[in-house]
Amino acid sequence: MNAMPAIDRRRADTTQSNADFLLAHAAPARIGLAGGSALIDRGIRKAQRLIVDDAAGSAWSHAFLFGERRSDGHWWVLESDLDLRRKQIRLGVQKNRLAKYFDAAEWPNLAVLDFGLDEAASRRVLGAALDLLANATRYSLREIVGTLFALARPTLRERDNLLARENSLYCSAFVQHCYAEVGLQFGSGLSLKNTTPHDIASTPLPHRADYLLRQAGASA
Template structure:
């Protein structure tokens, strides 16, 4: 999908319980995208670095999302499950890639996902860099992906593990056989579960050399 701003894209496709994915352009996001290369079809970096759940449109007119993230701002650090306006993803330069995934939830399932997300929010679950590291290690081994995260922490979740936790409350697993705390953002996009994938892609993550080859072909 092209020709839309990030704000227009989110406004068009957001709905309660849907999954949001983004591919950020800063160094940390690029490293996370590159680390998921073992999961991609071409062995190149993933389009995605972060995942979140759409909550609802509030009385302020904004869509809100629930996510587990490391948010560092001037004199303020938030580490863990948090609720934010979806407008934080309006900056196309910072977030060149966006996706909204519709897993065709019925009203009850959407509510179950929302309630699970709010439970995590109220419980102040923390962001787990350790678990993220454990997931990155497991990407190179099918056997490890099916086991508990090697670096799991109680009461902690990273972004895509939070999304899987919420969807498990509605009886859905993105990748059967892969432990919930080993699920990466790319796994959600590649899930065999029936879903509609709405994408706004500006950064394919292809090197300049490969772009030149693609043009020749």
């Protein structure tokens, strides 16, 4: 991995479009954070107020991995998500175009985190993500409830998720699982399946973070 000597946080002009911001910072295996305006996203953001010094909660409700620019000319992402907007419901690890996050009304808060991975490390992270995709890893609402229990009782956060299931990972746990392949853990003593989007945003690991924030909530 390339050396990352310190944490470098930068904020973009809020007049910048989501598309311009994301495309400017896209690179394989970087981490994307998103704070959504939908009801479920607002609920996830609010629930993280227990680990954020802000009564409004966190800026973040979702985490994903940048994949690659493919032959269709589009950047793609790998993520574990609930896709309820289409006729065919998808619950789990999936590939989507980065354009999913171009709507500023739906996704007012965005961040891209660069941990200085070299090409070999990036391949390992994305390889882990593709393995989960191939194995049809599910998105677990049950594990989110287990994480909410742990947020209310911090001593539980370092233990296994109380409601853990096999072959299941919600969004930020999916990202942590993939980064564990290169030895990076976002929080000391934090169980993989109790990792929240805000834990990734506030990690003490050296990295560069670029933010586009239009809505209330702590950024890091």
